[in-house]
Amino acid sequence: MSLNQLQRARALDLPSREAMLQRAPSVQQFWIDNQLLLSDAWAQWEHSEKDHLVALDDSLLDANLRQTVAQAWQDPTKESAVRELWQELAPDVFECQFFDPERLTDLRDYLDKVSMANIPMRPPYGIALNRGGAMLDRRSEGFLAAPGFQVFYRELLDRYMRPIARLLFPEVTGYDTQTFGFSIQYQASKDTSLRLHTDASAVTLNINLNKPGEVFTGSVVDFYNSATGQVKAFTFKPGTAVIHRGSVAHKAHPISSGERTNFVLWLYGERGQIPPHSTPRKLIEPAQRWTIPPVIADDFAPF
Numbered sequence: 001m002s003l004n005q006l007q008r009a010r011a012l013d014l015p016s017r018e019a020m021l022q023r024a025p026s027v028q029q030f031w032i033d034n035q036l037l038l039s040d041a042w043a044q045w046e047h048s049e050k051d052h053l054v055a056l057d058d059s060l061l062d063a064n065l066r067q068t069v070a071q072a073w074q075d076p077t078k079e080s081a082v083r084e085l086w087q088e089l090a091p092d093v094f095e096c097q098f099f100d101p102e103r104l105t106d107l108r109d110y111l112d113k114v115s116m117a118n119i120p121m122r123p124p125y126g127i128a129l130n131r132g133g134a135m136l137d138r139r140s141e142g143f144l145a146a147p148g149f150q151v152f153y154r155e156l157l158d159r160y161m162r163p164i165a166r167l168l169f170p171e172v173t174g175y176d177t178q179t180f181g182f183s184i185q186y187q188a189s190k191d192t193s194l195r196l197h198t199d200a201s202a203v204t205l206n207i208n209l210n211k212p213g214e215v216f217t218g219s220v221v222d223f224y225n226s227a228t229g230q231v232k233a234f235t236f237k238p239g240t241a242v243i244h245r246g247s248v249a250h251k252a253h254p255i256s257s258g259e260r261t262n263f264v265l266w267l268y269g270e271r272g273q274i275p276p277h278s279t280p281r282k283l284i285e286p287a288q289r290w291t292i293p294p295v296i297a298d299d300f301a302p303f
Contacts (some may be wrong), residue, residue: 009038012037012120012273014030015027031142035141035168035248038145042117042145042146043146046149051187053148056111060103060104060267062096062097062100063107064097072290073163076286076289079289079290080193081285082163086168090223090232092169092243092247092248094242098207099238099239099241104212104239105227108209108261115143122134122140122143132185132261134237136180139180139299143284152154161205161265162293167289169203169281170281170283171275171281173247175202175267175273177295178269180265180267180301181266183209185259185260188255188258196222199247199266200246200302201268202269203244203245204266206263207240207242209238219236219252220234221242222234222277224249246274248279272300
């Protein structure tokens with residue numbers, strides 16, 4: 001690896017936000033042309049900052065979640081302890097404390113250092129509100145390619161999200177072999193709202209990263225019950241997560257003060273396949289849930 005890769009990456013002229021939102025062909029070409037340079041730059045940055053970066057591992061997670069998940073991996077028949085942590089908010093929508101609020105300062109400190117690295121990252125411009133967001137999955141152009149972060153990201157998906165999704169929504173098994181992820185940051189006076197929509201995922205995990213005391217107002221998320229027309233309003237608290245089928249309609253209200261920062265993680269099948277609405281709920285053995293599919297990642301990205 002050339003020693004000047006980091007400097008070369010920092011010297012790149014990033015495409016304009018307008019060009020990104022318009023999906024200009026030159027934007028995609030920019031990320032393709034610089035893919036290897038950016039990956040090398042992130043590795044070089046991480047090495048140069050190794051004495052100042054917190055270790056990203058599951059000690060950042062809520063202790064109850066971490067312990068029950070570890071137990072289920074050792075003995076899948078004990079997975080009921082994991083299930084008990086997830087409270088149903090609405091049909092096909094569940095809430096749980098995911099990150100330890102007291103460790104969120106460490107995670108956010110890492111992400112702040114990422115933002116100050118001055119290495120170009122592609123924002124999630126498929127969602128107009130994502131001014132401060134980043135792509136997390138290596139299938140995405142301009143993703144956060146720091147090696148240590150990628151190990152942590154894979155652990156969140158493989159060790160936690162997928163088996164939990166299969167536990168709560170067993171019919172998604174087989175439609176959960178591929179991954180996608182991005183971060184979002186809603187800022188008062190800059191972002192308005194996110195209209196009613198469904199996700200192009202089989203399952204979505206949305207995790208709040210706000211530190212304790214980092215308050216915001218507004219930005220309530222509404223989950224719609226298509227069968228009854230009822231709406232369940234949800235406000236994120238530090239480190240909490242909601243997991244839901246991608247087919248659940250939801251919207252975010254405008255944020256009126258402060259900022260809200262989240263990771264949003266998706267699972268779906270090869271080439272973006274998701275379960276048809278008519279897919280029946282099926283019984284699968286616990287041992288089937290607590291596995292990592294031996295599937296090669298494809299190159300499909302929803303946006």
